[in-house]
Amino acid sequence: MVVPTPAPRARPEKIQAVELPVIDLSRRYEAPGLIVAACETHGFFKVINHGVPQEIIAPVEEQSLRFFNKPSSEKLKAGPMNPFGYGSKNIGFNGDIGEVEYLLLGANPNLFDISQRAKNISDDDPAKFSYEVSEYITAVRDLACDILEMMAEGLSLANASAFSEIIRAVDGDSVLRLNYYPRTGCAGDPRSPVLFRNKRREGVSAVGFGEHSDPQMLTVLRSNGVDGLQISLEDGVWIPVPSDPSAFWVNVGDTLQAMTNGRFMSVRHRAVTNPHESRMSMVYFAAPPLHAQIMSPPEMVTPQRPALYRPFTWAEYKSTTYSLRLGDTRLNLFKTA
Numbered sequence: 001m002v003v004p005t006p007a008p009r010a011r012p013e014k015i016q017a018v019e020l021p022v023i024d025l026s027r028r029y030e031a032p033g034l035i036v037a038a039c040e041t042h043g044f045f046k047v048i049n050h051g052v053p054q055e056i057i058a059p060v061e062e063q064s065l066r067f068f069n070k071p072s073s074e075k076l077k078a079g080p081m082n083p084f085g086y087g088s089k090n091i092g093f094n095g096d097i098g099e100v101e102y103l104l105l106g107a108n109p110n111l112f113d114i115s116q117r118a119k120n121i122s123d124d125d126p127a128k129f130s131y132e133v134s135e136y137i138t139a140v141r142d143l144a145c146d147i148l149e150m151m152a153e154g155l156s157l158a159n160a161s162a163f164s165e166i167i168r169a170v171d172g173d174s175v176l177r178l179n180y181y182p183r184t185g186c187a188g189d190p191r192s193p194v195l196f197r198n199k200r201r202e203g204v205s206a207v208g209f210g211e212h213s214d215p216q217m218l219t220v221l222r223s224n225g226v227d228g229l230q231i232s233l234e235d236g237v238w239i240p241v242p243s244d245p246s247a248f249w250v251n252v253g254d255t256l257q258a259m260t261n262g263r264f265m266s267v268r269h270r271a272v273t274n275p276h277e278s279r280m281s282m283v284y285f286a287a288p289p290l291h292a293q294i295m296s297p298p299e300m301v302t303p304q305r306p307a308l309y310r311p312f313t314w315a316e317y318k319s320t321t322y323s324l325r326l327g328d329t330r331l332n333l334f335k336t337a
Ligand SMILES: C=C1C[C@]23C[C@@]1(O)CC[C@H]2[C@@]12CC[C@H](O)[C@@](C)(C(=O)O1)[C@H]2[C@@H]3C(=O)O
Pocket: 091, 092, 093, 094, 096, 104, 175, 177, 212, 213, 214, 215, 216, 285, 321, 322, 323, 324, 325, 326
């Protein structure tokens, strides 16, 4: 007789409002120290006065929203997601699902994926859209590199470009992800993976993008003024991240955790939907080239703090990531002991 495995019981979870670190990048003298502190305690912070003009952000956000509002048959022309393109509900290739639609685009200006895809994303002027996306990617990449340089300064590294030069490499593997979370209008949809009551505003919420850490070095995220991102510093406790369209939220990825020998933490996070408004996020993942060796600068490893992870290439880390589930803690597989 086959004994059915009981369905796993949902872990009780708690929502906890916490004040999150805010770094004013116009206060250049204090930013490096504050960024390092935020990366050690939260792996996450908001940047204001970041210098990315609204004129660069708005066209990409508007065109992307227009794309997500198209009928499914049109959107599918920008797919399948392999490895880039349009995807709906399926996240990765190992059975993860969420209440999310997305466009995953290669963000290396030298291997520019968007120029080929733009015609299936923007029908009014694909060349213009491709140009606008490339402007956005350049701006957020420069912002990511500035932040990485401030991190190196805050950590007193001899090489101030130790982190940023990897992201600036001509063959970098960075990615732009445009996520669209329809409002949870379809309560009772049997495909919704997790549904729970939203206590703050009566209604039902679903998990749009499940709990995970980002595998790359640094993530630079903005959303369209609708809340939904949450971070977790403690198992089962979720901290809501208020949306601020004038700012960017930045998080440490697994690769930077490894390069700082565990001093910075790659924060676990997720995105939830709400019954009132749809949400869109634009997420830039700053990644090394495939062949890059991920190892700590010498100052990060001391007799008191021996190497926590063995050296590995980004190609090795990426293929491990893609062989696992979204929520898996893949960096543990690279520990020295
Ligand atoms: C289930 C998966 C989707 C993902 C690759 C993975 O196997 C595990 C990590 C996922 C993630 C999370 C951050 C980024 O959104 C992403 C593009 C990445 O690099 O790792 C996604 C991957 C994806 O959606 O393909």
